[in-house]
Amino acid sequence: MRLTPKELEGLLVHQAGFLAQKRLARGLLLNHPEAVALIACQVQELARDGLGLCEVMDKGGQMIGRNQVLEGVPDLLHEMTVEATFTDGTKLVSASPLEN
Numbered sequence: 001m002r003l004t005p006k007e008l009e010g011l012l013v014h015q016a017g018f019l020a021q022k023r024l025a026r027g028l029l030l031n032h033p034e035a036v037a038l039i040a041c042q043v044q045e046l047a048r049d050g051l052g053l054c055e056v057m058d059k060g061g062q063m064i065g066r067n068q069v070l071e072g073v074p075d076l077l078h079e080m081t082v083e084a085t086f087t088d089g090t091k092l093v094s095a096s097p098l099e100n
Contacts (some may be wrong), residue, residue: 016034016037020034030068039064042063072099073084079096
């Protein structure tokens, strides 16, 4: 199988996101890269499922809470952007996780 660099990056994000999801399910607190990967992976999946941009942005900001990440992570994770493929094309999704 031959993959482009962009496709390889997408697979890496999904792999890291699913690993973070497993760790969170086991009760572990996420570090910064894990939190970013989890949100990015889920945002891409929500877009692929057919949700609209506004709905994906809302859900992306509510995906994890401050009590699910290690100390210091909320200070590092103010806003993030994820490129996601929607039914009507690729769009940049902005999310503000851990704001609440």
